[in-house]
Amino acid sequence: MKLVAVIGGGPAGAFAGERLAAAGLRTIILDEKLAWEKPCGGGLTYKAYQQYPFLIENDTPKRMIHDTLLSAPKAGSARLKLRQPLLIYSRFDLNNMLLKRAEKAGAQVEKARVLTADRRGRSWRLQTRNGAIEADYCVVATGARNPLRNVGTEWTPADTMTALGYYIPARQEHIDIQFLPHLEGYIWIFPRCGHLSVGICGRGYSARDLRARLDSYLDEKGISRADAEFYAHVLPSLSPPHWRSNRIAGEGWMAVGDAGGLVDPITGEGLYYAMRSADMAARVVLDDAHPSATKAAAYRTLLHRDFGSDLEFGAMLAKRLFLGRFLFSSVPARMVQFIRRSPRFHDLVEDIFSGSQDYASLRSRLLRNLNGTLHEVVVNFFLHRFMPAEKHV
Template identity: 35%
Template sequence: MQIAIVGAGPAGSHLAHQLCQRGFEVRLFDARPAWEKPCGGGVTSKALREFDFLRDGPAPKQMIGSLRLISAQNRELTVAPRAAFAIYSRRELAELMRQRAIAAGAQLHVARVEKSDFSGGKWHLETSAGDFTADFLVGADGASSVIRRRVGVKFEAKDFAYALGWHVRSPQTISRVDVKYLADLSGYLWLFPRHDHISYGIASGYQETTPARLKEILLAYIETQDPAAAREIRAGNGKTTANTNFYAAILPALDVSTWDHLRVCDPAQAWALVGDAAGFVDPLTGEGIYYAIKSADLLARALATRATDYDDLWRAEFGAELRRAAELSDRFYYGKFAGAPMIERMVQLAQRHRGIRDVLRDLIAGEQGYVDLKPRLLKSALLFS
């Protein structure tokens, strides 16, 4: 069977690798050579444990053993994950994963897929490198997926978050990550050190505020970390300068109701979606690299066995967790827990209680799920009070 995969990010490249290993003929299309996609590039210790090519692969990564959480009211807490997590440059991660797919037998075309039609039991693709046919089409083309729209899966504005930031080349050597929560906004800003630059970013609900306000909040924070970089960004009116690259992007943050009716595969029409195209991003943290790779694994398994339904597989594996994260999102940022947003209280309690600190540490490392978060928090609070 010939499979066409549109998008060679983590989801598409990993799917190509898995399908080639199972004997499928795979064409992988991406509009660009490996590129610095707007992303923190943070890969949790859970993801490193599960996917050894991330842990052991040749792409340079910065290993992080310390994370500083700063609440909206400037309460600070430094936690050390049980195992270090990694920060990748996305260009280098994409290169690693594409080469892995090619080595397994995938044909990579650096070409934009312009049009796709299903007729006579086959997909017909028009691309910037010519026309192709395939028996099965996979949309791995990211948050703004055209394949998702083509197959009729609808997301609304409430199903997205918005992020912007700057990659800064800086002589500073930083070996910790900062995550700072924001007053009156559902999101956070971050400092992620990479091996050759520092990634600063800020994310909030889509259209929750203006890009100008997000830029101002992030710049005020950069000023506290790297005044020279902040000055250069201001002098360049926020645009890309000699040492700074500006980026802005949307990312999926699906609403609870969208999780409830989401279907991302139709065997009769021979299509499926993986990664961001399917909306598989943690609505609370914005973590999507793990779910991109995991969903690719599950789709490869479903296509190989034919008897298994991909929609059942992803729902059982991580659907309930991501739906629960969406459910918690409002309470986490806005909901009152003893008179303050949940995250404010969690940081405050964690400063005093080791049990709560351990829960936060595991949550950030991807080791603590959302479905059993409340019982563990309550148990920890009782044990350590």
């Protein structure tokens, strides 16, 4: 293979480019903006930096947050202590660090918008405003707003969520997560260096509705939007059947990250999956055991085994988790109450947060722990009811 073109230089494209170039392949990364403040919370879970330790071991500015406050209507709040912090980057800083690493590994990084990608025999012709590039293989990393029609996920309205919010010049030491009535989604406040990334994501509501809900939440909390910068973007959230039919790869190309719809349908975590899919795509491109004609199938299998089947399972759970009911109350409300009252339930939710609890084994862990959890909930309920607060803190 003479040249691999990576279209898009976000986390997925930059990391794929780094891996390919480090292995000695001639690699060009094309991004229309290069490093930029892509609308995002910027949160990286323990799962991500455990897999790729350079994400925590670096000098790039970031916050490391251990404290999360989860709140739900009619249930108040519960504090979630994270043994492993959530890292929170500004996306400019994160993208910049990843592009620099790709460059250092030998990738050519160029500011250019790819207008069209056409297959010509066994190669590609990429048209940019600066001219055309001939490449042997393409890694498509153009994000959720992929403008190239012939490669990457084919979106339907059921496969995305709206996500919008503000960068607010303020400081706080903990993360806030707020569930709302009848919303398959949530509000977050992520503290970053120098500002907060505050946002809401949800399915089935217009951007205007979501913004009104976020604004009234901020008003209630007394958080001013006076000097805030507004942002909005699309968050991939593939419907359960689409995980199987997803157009993730084809003859001479593979899609990585958001361009392939690879986002956790419950938490909205996409950064880890962007990098993980990039890692796997690079492995398949580099592996001579897979001739060009079988690379797409090899990549699909690898993704499915690594995290695809789990995210597909997550997509089936999402509605039940946000909109379902348990013991005559909403699931989010019960979740908040149980975190408050049951140490073992607290640990389970903490593991979901850190990414170390997969969805496939969640149900069996819940069932295994149900008796113990309910016992702790009942004991704690009576403790709180009949004993003065200072005796059981």
